[in-house]
Amino acid sequence: MKCIILSIAMALFAAPATAETPLSAEAFEALVEGKTLSFSVGGAPYGSEFYGPNRQVIWSFVNGTCQYGEWFERPTDQGPSICFVYEGDGQEQCWQVFEDAGTLRAEFLNAPNTTVLYQLEEAAPLVCGGVGT
Numbered sequence: 645m646k647c648i649i650l651s652i653a654m655a656l657f658a659a660p661a662t663a664e665t666p667l668s669a670e671a672f673e674a675l676v677e678g679k680t681l682s683f684s685v686g687g688a689p690y691g692s693e694f695y696g697p698n699r700q701v702i703w704s705f706v707n708g709t710c711q712y713g714e715w716f717e718r719p720t721d722q723g724p725s726i727c728f729v730y731e732g733d734g735q736e737q738c739w740q741v742f743e744d745a746g747t748l749r750a751e752f753l754n755a756p757n758t759t760v761l762y763q764l765e766e767a768a769p770l771v772c773g774g775v776g777t
Contacts, residue, residue: 666740668724669717673699675743682767683750685759692767701728702770710772725753 667675676695683690694702695715703711713730718738727738739750739761752759 664742666723666725666742669699669726671743672717672726672741675748680767680769681748682764683761684764685761689764690761692770694770702772703728703730704770704772708771710770720753726750 673695677697678695680692680694682692689706691703691705693704696702699715701713701715703713711730711732713728713733715726715728718725718727718736720738720740722740724740725738726741727736729736736754738753740753741748741750744762748761748763750761752761
């Protein structure tokens with residue numbers, strides 16, 4: 645019996661922990677550049693974002709209000725985060741982004757355990773102020 649318990653214990657300790665790794669800037673960029681992705685929070689549509697060249701973005705809320713900005717990587721103790729700064733705001737909004745079954749999941753770091761965005765799909769081009777993007 646002791647051998648069985650010892651074998652089980654050894655197998656548990658030998659198995660590596662499967663912690664998720666947040667995407668680096670390079671991995672994130674490879675997945676999103678040139679695309680417009682829509683996101684939901686709590687199952688409800690939240691908005692869409694266009695990821696342009698040189699890490700430029702346009703965020704559009706569900707109501708069609710657009711914000712222009714840029715993104716960059718900021719290291720954290722938990723791994724890389726992807727941070728966004730939008731015109732007229734100036735405050736960094738940082739997320740840890742994970743690839744999850746072929747889509748993205750983003751966890752808001754500014755207020756941990758509050759907002760998780762889920763990628764719904766690749767969206768149609770944005771319309772901001774009557775101009776398509």
